[in-house]
Amino acid sequence: MKHFLKETDFTRAEAAEVFALARRYKRERGRHEKPLAGQTWAMIFAKSSTRTRVSFDVGIHELGGHPLFLGMNDIQLGRGETIGDTAQVLSRFVHGIVIRTFKQSDLDGLAAHGRVPVVNALTDFLHPCQIYTDAFTAAERWAGPTGDLMASLEGRKVAFLGDTCFNMANSWILGANLFGMTVALGGPPGFEPSPEIRGLAAKTGGRFHYTADPFEAVAGADIVYTDVWASMGQEGETEARARRMMPYQVTKKLFAAAKPDALFMHCLPAHAGEEVAQEVLDHPRCVIFDEAENRLHVQKAILAKLVPARV
Ligand code: CP
Ligand code: NVA
16 A cells, blocks of 8 residues: 655655656646546545645546545544544545644554555645645756656755744655755754654655755755744744744845745745745745646646556
8 A cells, every 4th residue: 555644655766757747637637537536535634724725625626536625623533533543434435545634643543554545735744745746846947848857856956944843844855865956954053853854864865954054055056945934833933933033034135145047935825024025925936836736736646646557
């Protein structure tokens, strides 16, 4: 049983196939095959979502499947039923589970106790659908309509600014190593990448550079990336985090310190005036809405790769 719980659940070769399939699904939207025909996929969301929820709902539908949205107030998981029992019961009904929740260990539990593929739609630890999409979004610009998407990422540098010890930074560490990129993390002391992510990254190369100097992080970068300073579940720390992370705001000056053709990326939602200046969001090399759109195409490709080929 194949799952997509973290970036490295696909090999580099499989990730390249995901990118190629996403490009074809994007080109052939409304005309391609429907590998989820006759299937129902549960979508468990314990946190808010615009992009992930809508793109999975639309994507499952476009692949011929039925998306079944389950908020925490809808199912007994929200009242204390165990992950193990939930996995066993849902496996009797549905063909796959997409889940957004807090603990990565809950995903591991779903995958271990269930009998259907599980897809990570964001945890506190990782957001792999987003990072695959971000890499694809850059690659489709660099490779053009027919070039090798994965090869176009080789040796490219991404600079991640701000909260360097949460899901998006962690996902860039795993993703960059898998895609042959380098990653520099610029964030305040005390927010260094955790031993847990270092250990996981070691399996695919383990390379990353952490610095407290934002200009050092962006030097030579092909992508400048940031995320909210207070993630879902950290709302009580908003002001304290803003004080620590203000030096890492992506301003026009900081963006200009990257390569002259660097892209600005953000998983969204963005907070203008906090982690990024409005003038960077308005910049012609800001590709945030391409990233948002590509969630649909890339996630469809991920789902298709998890479904066993029919004979
Ligand atoms: N980027 C992202 O995952 O957005 P949502 O929280 O809106 O799903
Ligand atoms: N780090 C953010 C990402 C949102 C897509 C959060 O977890 O809230």
